Amino acid sequence: MTGAAAPVETLPAPAPSPVANTLAAAAAGTLPDSYLSLRAGTQARGLHGQLVQQLGRMIVAGELGADRPLVPEEIGRRFEVSRTVVRESLRVLEAKGMVTARPNVGTRIRPVPEWNLLDPDVIEWRAAGVAGLDQCRELAELRCAFEPLAAQLAAGRLGEAAGARLAELAAVLKQAAANGDQAGYAKADGEFHALLVAECPNRMVEHLARVVSGAAESAGMRRRSCGPMNDAAAASHQRLADEVVAGDGAAAASVMRAMLAAQLEEQAPAYGLPGQRGQ
Template sequence: MSTLAHTMMTAARSVESGLGAPDDLDRYSYTEAPGADRVAPPAWEGVETDLGRVGRRATGSRGRGLHGQLVQQLGQMIVSGDLGADRPLVPEEIGQRFEVSRTVVRESLRVLEAKGLVSARPNVGTRVRPVSDWNLLDPDIIEWRAYGPQRDDQRRELNELRWTIEPLAARLAAGHGREDVQQRLADMVEIMGHAYAQGDALTFSRADTEFHSLLIQLAGNRMLEHLSGIVAAALQVSGGPVTACDRPGEACLTHHARIVDALAAGDAHGAETAMRQLLTVHPEVERVVPAPREH
């Protein structure tokens, strides 16, 4: 096994929360915001105020510390519908409820605005935007939708999108003889095999995600490469931890190995066919597209 493979097999699995000490926070002194025409604020009752619990899933750990965790909490609330469209988000109330500083609230709302979830306007304040304005290809939004009421729709849409992206990427990758990347793909399959034998679903999932990201990069198409984050998010949110197949298994390993072999042989058609076979192992995809025919 290569050094890369060994490193991945022995990588630490704990995710640091990144929380700061409570005494370090510049908290709000909560007061009711003035304004006779003010719309009723969001109902915060029942919301987890311990931000340390927000990052309990590996896919939710991209942002570190209170800032990243507040983005996660508010994003989940917006996507789930707990904070409806055109509802006001009052910074003072957010700061008080979650016991975070002005800076944390301000930066968190800026991140959500960049994702299309909220808009901030003078004399209007910050409000939740309609779904049509959201960046639905953002990995965070993919995750939030996948764990909310839209879970079934999100999984179906992701699988349909993967069916479009990955077979093409596999075909294109066969024309790029980068031995270093092909070796890394082979390493990921080896890791998956070891993880499957040991019943280690988490390591299997991580190696699977790396495999598919590498394959898209190997395709040599920069626009496709920008979509690799979508594929990674799709693999992480389909049931957690999950894989390109519905769960680790011999068939899943076999199809991954066939893709690697086809790439090494420069067989574009074989790589594309093997990828389509891999994707149709997933039951969600089987309801969307027919299994590929053998030629």
Template sequence: MSTLAHTMMTTARAADTGLAGPGELDRYPYAEARGADRVSLPAWDGAESDLGRVSRRAAGSRGRGLHGQLVQQLGQMIVSGDLGADRPLVPEEIGQRFEVSRTVVRESLRVLEAKGLVSARPNVGTRVRPVSDWNLLDPDIIEWRAFGPQRDDQRRELSELRWTIEPLAARLAAGHGRDDLQQRLGDMVEIMGHSLAQGDVITFSRADAEFHSLLIQAAGNRMLEHLSGIVGAALQVSGGPITGCDRPSDVALTHHARIVDALAAADGTAAETAMRQLLTVHPEVERVVPAPREH
């Protein structure tokens, strides 16, 4: 086993919580933060009982503190429809309900405004914007939709988007000859193989997410690389032990390895084909593979 594989698997077993930044191989699982790190937020009237639990869990895992937790709470409530355009968001009321300062409320609403969820205008106040104005490619909004009433649509849309992005990325990556990235992709396959043999689903999922992120980087297209966060979000909300998907399979591992082999041979067609086959059988997406729509 390579040094990288050993280090990653050891780290995975020791980690209890947390979602690290890109490249840190620490994207699973969502887990309840320890008592000292978790802040209990009062539930907004009319919100579903599990909504606050999910939002606190996500915010606690990311270590965002009060500001991040309020963004998560309000964001999920907007996306779920618990807060609509018919009801203005009054900063003073939010501060009282969630027991946070004006500064926290103000900064949280600014974040939501940047995501297209709300708008603040003089003499009108802060109101929820229509879905057509939301930044649906924002990883946070992807997550909120995936854990809300729109979960089925979100996962289908993410799967369709992956089918557009990743086969193209695999084809392009085969023509760039990035030996460093190809080596790292091979390392991820090695890690996935060892974790599969040991039944370590968490490490498999982390290596899988890193594999797909690296592949898009290897495509050498900066605009395509900008979409890598979407793929990461798709893997994060569509699979893994948190949503109870099937265990990683030998078939999925085989297709990952075939992609690496195709890249080494600079065979774009084979790389694209292997990626399409992977997206068909991969545990994280097999239940949301795009199907023809009825009109």
């Protein structure tokens, strides 16, 4: 030996890790609202909820468990939390299809196609990561798939009040387009499409619409009008309202499909189409 080891009491204390500070702040309720997850499942659950968020984002980014099993003890030391917190967090991620735990194998990351890709947390993590553009594009494409069906199924089934409101919203859209009122147009457009989905007699379609709408907001996507805001777009909404009230489901679906295709085409440059497939 070349020298005596320094007494333990003279060694500098390790600096707290940034993640540990964040988790402690979450437990104390002192984090800014902008940091907290929008998802009810993990919001306001202290260390457990914040660790789920941190691990989820790291898995999506490929920063954790890409080439070796997840070791709970290592995670606990890294983030300065108890094994109980780690275990509960991994169970949440397992329920989301992101990890799997097997005897003699350990906890490993599952392939992306096996994840619950409609889980609000998973959508949020993907949207905030390297696959953000892909995630936003996929949400827009999914809307193109189910909203024409919703319009078709709602046709001829609207009550008197709902039909009147749909016609009223179409008139509001026309006036907003004429006035160049983007905010008013977007608000009326959102209510117009939400009303059609709500009147669709298929609860699974309605549920899927809520998931996609909430996910879009969580991903930072503000609801956009169906194509450019102009007289032609407003006229398409009026035609859609007329077809739905008249009970022509096929025509209603066709109009809705064209409107959403126009929206997707308008937004294609923002999505980088044709895009690189990410996680």
